[in-house]
Amino acid sequence: MNSLNQFFATFIRIYIDGFRNLSSWGRKVWLIIIIKLFVIFAILKLFFFPDFLGRKYNNDIQRSEYVRNQILNSSDKND
Amino acid sequence: MIENINPGLIDWSRAQFALTAIYHWLFVPLTLGLSFLVAMMETIYVRTGKEEWKRLTRFWMTLFGINFAIGVATGIILEFEFGTNWSNYSWFVGDIFGAPLAIEGILAFFLESTFVAVMFFGWNKVSRKFHLLSSWLVAIGASFSALWILVANAWMENPVGMVFNPDTVRNEMMNFWAVLFNPVAVDKFLHTISSGFVLASMFVMGISAWFLIKKREELLAKRSILIAGIFGLASSLFLAFTGDSSARTIARIQPVKFEAFEALSDGKQNAPLVAFGVLHGSGEKIGGKELPNFIFKIEIPDLLSVMTSGNKDAYVPGLKDHIEGNSDKGILSVIEKAERGKIARQTLLDYKKAKENKDNEQIGVLLKKFQDQGFRDNYFKYFGYAFINSPEEVIPEIYGAFYSFHLMVILGFLFILIFSLALIFLFNGTIGSKRWFLWILLFSIPLPYLASELGWILTEMGRQPWIIQDLMPVKIAVSNISADSVKTTFFLFVFIFTALLIAEISIMLKQIRLGPKH
Incomplete structure (x- = not known):
């Protein structure tokens, strides 16, 4: 159980550090991903694709x- | 009440699906191929410990990341379209389509949230070997994820492993392994992923050529050409092999599609393969549809007979055989198939009436009939023909199929030549001085994209009028919604996808100009 917790803790740390130190292109593509997901799920799915x-x-x-x-x-x- | 479907709605729904699929496919093959190239480069880094291989890996990984991020979730829109524009179809295919897509969704989520994160954020935070393992798992997982989509698509070409339930009006999976190892799925998977490998190899070689033209990062560019050249050559040879196998399977399972992309009107023995030709109208018609003839053609004698049957004297049926029938060869005509389809449809109608009359005995008899292998193989198999108005309706657009197929094949052989030349010039040390060839490499980047899209156009257009081969024509698969709403979303998609493509290209170009970090 301890090793599993450690495994997940490592993953979470990787994520946090990764987002803190995003490169310039990384910030751009994450922005695009967020906008895209918003458009797909909050606009297209809700209003155009029931x-x-x-x-x-x-x-x-x-x-x-x-x-x-x-x-x-x-x-x-x-x- | 009979709800009338506007033919314009069918065309717009098809156009919208085609547009979404074409754009989606601009992102996917590069992800499939570049992930493997990155994993190979990283393997060399881990084995040798040389920092320049790490730089190389991280440079191509950056381009992989941009493509992956921009392309991610573009395929979900296709699933939205199934539920909105193609509801009859979505209902009719039942869990056959749902199961592989669900596996794909879970797998993609698992991969994207774990190993891709380690791949990009995990440098110096996890061991080299674990990082390498993550890179390989991303590569293998991307192909594995594509497998399920291709299995679903292959089922539309060759519906197997299911039984139709007249109660729910859905096809229910009876044999998962038959669906997974459907011969069309096997061919399609191998051919599609190898096309992605070729595309990514050409992408890496083209960009590396640009560095050589600019006399920047020459060592890294040559190493990239080495890896991409070997991988690209092996993949393009494998692509030719799987293409051949795929054509043989299509000849057996979807003969009309095969005859359309070979523009083969009349069946013949010792059938030659048309390497290339130019078509025009022959004046000869089946119903209202004119069959094409060749203005000129380059033929390879007997090869089509050999390819389809392994025997140069074998008879290769033509479109006329499959439309008008050929009893000598045991080929049913469209009219005969339609008669069988109508019996299957009548059985469904009888079942409906038995349910309305609460006639349990008749319900039991008809349920057994739908499960009977003989009924399924001889009648339900042709269910879709009950909706065909005239025999020529089952002939796809021959000109589009013929040119898509032949251009794709010509490009495939061109890729073998380009990869071979790149390796020869690299090994004899002259690649840097052959600027003409470097420019060819650079301008060859779009060609595998073109070949890959042509392959999909051939697959989908060549299957017309069917959405599910022989079971369901496109015209009854579509939802009865407003054509105007489909038009609106069509143009919305043109805007969204074009914006995404522009974003991808501009971010990528910037990163390429910056080059590998020092």
Whole structure:
């Protein structure tokens, strides 16, 4: 247990020291990463990419019924 | 109620996915290849203890880090698109697609939060050997992470190891190992990672050539060319080998795609391989689709027969065989496949009615039918053909497939030549004085990117009209959402990805100009 704690402590120390001593390019790319993750998860996901079936239906039975109808009705159109 | 899908929506959804995938793939292959080159350089440093190898390692590691950081999470957007734009498809593929992507996500997170951190922040804080181990684990982990994405993609090309559940309307994984060792997945993985190795090797050689042109860091540049040249040559030879194997698998599993990228309208014995050619319309049509012919072509006699069957006298089917059928060769026509597909679809419809009527006996009979191997192999396998309106609809865009494939192959052989020449000039000590060749190396950096993207364009366009080969056409996979919202996000992505690319290039160029730290 002690060695495992030591292992994690080393990792945390590496992180802290690494962020304290970031190079110029390191600061730039971390800034880009943070902006990018914010845009992806807080803007794109929330406002532009909802889960289509998840939002439209409450449970999997309704979702499977919807997809079944979509598929079967599509084929009816092609007969 | 039948919900009508606007054809414009399908095109915009496809365009958006293509745009995202193409941009995402600008970052991934360099990560795959450069991580191995860095690990090799660091290995030499650890074994020799020479500081110049450490400088070299840290320089290329910096460029790896920039690429890795800018590219990270760009692939997540593809998963968003599945859930929003391709919901019928996402539902239909069920856990087949979810399981490999989940493994990839967990693996990527684990790697990125641990070993990449040790790689960049761990110099002088952990032992040399542990640091080296971290670098190798990042390299192996990046390829392993790519494996799961490629396994998922390969399943779309060759759906195996699953059974369709008519209750949930989902495909459920029956045999994980069949999914993992799908022949398309094996070929795709080996071909894709080796293309990343080639791309990164060319990247390292091109930048090293720039240092030689500028007469800066000459020793380090030559050492980089040595490592990248050997790795690049070995990888490009392996790439040719895996490409050959991949083409053979496609000929067997996706013959129409194969015939499209060979522009092979008529089947023939002793089929020649077209090394290159220029296409034009032949005037001959299948339905409304005109088949192409060659204005001119360079052929290698019998080679296509040898490549596909190992026998120069073997018959190689053409597009007409697979569209109109060829009973002598045991090839079903599209119409015959559509009949079988419609039986599978009717079985699903009957199941729905049995459920509505609460007819438990009929439900049991039909459930067994969906699990029966004979029904799966002879009927459900062609489920997607029930939605095909006319036989020619299953022919992909031949011109795009033919030119993408042939340009990719030509570039592949060019890379073998470039890596070979670089090593020859390096070993005879003349590389520094051959400025013309150094310029070629520098301007060759974009070529593997082009080849790699062409490979993906061929893979995805060549599979059309299918999103899942023979099971689901693209037109029924798309969500019934507004085409305008897809257009909006398309242009939003153009802006975001272009900004990321500009950021990557500008930060990288600055670091390259600075060169390795002293």
